[in-house]
Amino acid sequence: MLAAPLHAADTSPPPGELTGGATTVWVDGKNAFSLPAANLSDEERTRFAIGNSFFKRNWVEAPASTKVRDGLGPHFIARSCGGCHALDGRGRPPEVKGGRHEQPVGLLMRLSVPGVADPHEGVLPEPTYGGQFNNAAVQGVRPEGEVTLRTTPVRGRFADGSRYTLQQPVYGFRQLAYGPMSPKVLVSPRVAPQLMGIGLLEAITEADILQNAADQAASPGPIKGQVNRVWDAVAQKEMIGRFGWKANVASIAHQSAGAFRGDIGITSVWAPGEGCTPVQKDCLQATSGGHGGAFEIDQPTLEDVVFYQAVLAPVARRQIKDPQVRQGQALFEQAGCASCHRPSYTTHQGPNPSMSSPTLNGQTIWPYTDLLLHDMGPGLADGRPDFAASGSQWKTPALWGIGLIQAVNGHTRLLHDGRANGVLEAVLWHGGEAQAAQQQVLQMSRAQRAALVKFVESL
Helix, strand or coil: CCCCCCCCCCCCCCCCCCCCHHHCECCCCCCCCCCECCCCCHHHHHHHHHHHHHHHCCCECCCCCCHHHECCCCEECCCCHHHHCHHHCCCCCCCCECCECCCCCCEEEEEEECCCCCCCCCCECECCCECEECCEECCCCCCCCEEEEEEEEEEEECCCCCEEEEEEEEEEEECCCCCCCCCCCEEEEEECCCCCCHHHHHCCCHHHHHHHHHHHHHCCCCCCCECCEEEECCCCEEEECCECCCCCECCHHHHHHHHHHHHHCCCCCCCCCCCCCCCCHHHHCCCCCCHHHCCCCCHHHHHHHHHHHHCECCECCCCCCCHHHHHHHHHHHHCCHHHCCCCCEECCCCCCHHHCCHHHCCCEECCCCCCCEEECCCCCCCCCCECCECCCEEECCCCCCHHHHHHHHCCCEECCCCCEECHHHHHHCCCHHHHHHHHHHHHCCHHHHHHHHHHHHHC
């Protein structure tokens, strides 16, 4: 019998390369965010395909011969989930050219007014237009109006003398169909994020998120993240928020039901009612797609759509051994970025196991987020509270997959409203708790900045 070699070659992947553990897929290009977790069973892959079909195909106005897909509107911003999350990827703000721009797709406008918030919504909706502005409508119903956008330059320079120019977006509204908004209206633009790996984020324990907050509270310095506690319509209880730009949603199921109603106008058991305000008479009189008093999307179909999103696979890291990437990682840690963008977790069972897969459990994942709220300073503030989130707080977004947004969606727009064109601009917008990290980046040389960006884009 031959003895094993004393020093067998280690063929295991480097730490962090398998971003989602055994769920990870090795792919790039336009379909990088659209593949199922690598370790799903054949039965689960079939369910994935069913959920995919209802996620990406357009809904139509009622009444229609297509009874399983009618009920669009009355007001909406997209005809399908994939209308905002194209190729399961990231939306973008409209491009302003010659003072003109198209109406946004993949970017919505949250609305509210100051006052006592609805305990289940986290905000007090604007009385005429509700909690979200919808610029499209079915026949016989007026669209709520149009979104306007202009930008103003914000200029600065790095320590080496290199200059940069950021663009501050300023949003407004015109052609309002139901009269003026409240003069106290609070507006927050929110771009649709990429969806890969969200089921794994849901499987991070609340204890881990709370520990992130405790560790930061006990550490010196300005980084003091907070959890957002929100109402979950599926669990019918308060939970820690982890989705949405202000962590104002706790589960994929709640997020999906809310988006079906808010973005497409499709009612469900978790989000009943069309969302028409009392002033919107034409909206209230529109035909429903709920046949015989049923909801417009039935429960099994909604759960299949939730399952589809939950098992979208994260993509393996790229160029992980590249010397420039390694230099960028060291700079990332040196600047304190990892204080908020926590690299790794081990997953456990999520809150809705019937709408996820047990193959997501027990995975070592590398999303680079603490899922906490941080005060990002006045430059990024929207002034709009959301549950416990203040008007200057934002949730730390996961960084995995960020380097593939260009390949999937043809742009590199980042942050909550897409104002940053690329990783470096996103860093330059950081303020508040992240001001010290931003200042360190301003001191970096051109080569160091390039290495930092290359590292983040490798995630």
